[in-house]
Amino acid sequence: MLRYGPGRGGDEAAIFAADLFRMYTKYAENQGWKVELFDSSETDLGGFREVTFSIEGNHVYQKLRFESGTHRVQRVPRTEASGRVHTSTATVAILPEIEEVEIDINPNDILVDTFRASGPGGQKVNKTSSAVRLTHVPSGLVVKCLDEKSQHKNRAKAMRILRSRLYELYEGQKRNERDQIRRDQIGTGDRSEKIRTYNYPQNRVTDHRINFSVHNLEQVMLGCLDEIIEALMTYHKEEQLKHLATSL
Numbered sequence: 001m002l003r004y005g006p007g008r009g010g011d012e013a014a015i016f017a018a019d020l021f022r023m024y025t026k027y028a029e030n031q032g033w034k035v036e037l038f039d040s041s042e043t044d045l046g047g048f049r050e051v052t053f054s055i056e057g058n059h060v061y062q063k064l065r066f067e068s069g070t071h072r073v074q075r076v077p078r079t080e081a082s083g084r085v086h087t088s089t090a091t092v093a094i095l096p097e098i099e100e101v102e103i104d105i106n107p108n109d110i111l112v113d114t115f116r117a118s119g120p121g122g123q124k125v126n127k128t129s130s131a132v133r134l135t136h137v138p139s140g141l142v143v144k145c146l147d148e149k150s151q152h153k154n155r156a157k158a159m160r161i162l163r164s165r166l167y168e169l170y171e172g173q174k175r176n177e178r179d180q181i182r183r184d185q186i187g188t189g190d191r192s193e194k195i196r197t198y199n200y201p202q203n204r205v206t207d208h209r210i211n212f213s214v215h216n217l218e219q220v221m222l223g224c225l226d227e228i229i230e231a232l233m234t235y236h237k238e239e240q241l242k243h244l245a246t247s248l
Contacts (some may be wrong), residue, residue: 012077013088014047016198019221020071020090021051024064026223033057037147038157045079052143052161054097061096066209066232068094069195076200085201089194095164103167110162111135114151134158141165210235 028035034056041049055064072089080086113133131146132154143165145158197206198217205220205228206213212231214220220228 010088011043011045011047011079012073012086013090014043014049015045015078016071016073016088017048017051017090018046019073020092021048021053023221023223023225024055024067025053027225028055028057028060028223030223031057031060031063033060036157038161039143039145039147054160056097061094063229063233064094065096066229066236067092071196071198072194073198074200075198093168095168097160097164103163103170105136105159105163105166109137111137112155130154132158134162136162136166139166139169141169207232 025035036054036056038052038054040051040053043049070089070091072087074085074087076083077086077088111134113135114129115131115133116129130149130151131144132151133142133144134155135142141162143158143161145154145161148154148157195207195209197204197208198220199206200217203215203217204213205215205217207228210231212228214227216224
């Protein structure tokens with residue numbers, strides 16, 4: 001399950017978020033994976049304030065897990081009249097989809113609201129109250145789904161999102177308790193830190209975690225992510241082997 005929204009940069013950040021959405025969906029198509037849109041909040045310029053969707057297929061999480069973080073773009077925005085290069089960011093979160101048996105949610109802890117879905121500018125796109133908003137009271141998490149015309153289907157999708165986000169929340173709390181001393185020493189490594197830059201003037205994409213660059217930005221934005229993802233997976237495996245060797 002994948003969700004993201006704009007960071008710093010206003011309209012350009014929202015447009016960049018939409019570019020990333022297209023990049024990941026094209027990559028998924030190239031892999032033969034299934035893409036399912038859950039929720040999106042569009043801007044008047046065609047960007048996304050936030051978008052949530054799922055990708056299903058073989059080895060999806062294994063390949064996309066390293067995409068979580070802050071993605072930075074450097075380019076001349078379409079809204080820029082003077083031709084100056086701007087820097088904007090969008091945040092990406094990759095969540096594994098969690099089965100019901102892996103996390104128990106008490107139905108009494110959930111508030112359910114239904115409403116009519118609307119498009120950009122408040123335009124009504126559904127005449128019935130089929131959109132669903134779920135609030136998990138103990139954690140304060142709120143999710144919504146309005147993609148389907150059926151309230152039942154939207155509720156089922158919203159529960160899938162909630163289950164994944166609760167899992168992420170609980171696992172994060174466990175990591176915080178376990179690794180507090182280590183984080184104090186070497187930094188958090190959380191999503192607030194920049195992981196990748198898409199530099200249009202230089203036709204360059206750089207992943208800062210492994211100091212790896214490719215100079216085919218246009219192809220990357222068309223979903224050609226194999227080279228970057230394979231480099232990240234190789235680095236991760238090498239780091240695991242190093243850790244194993246030092247622990248023996």
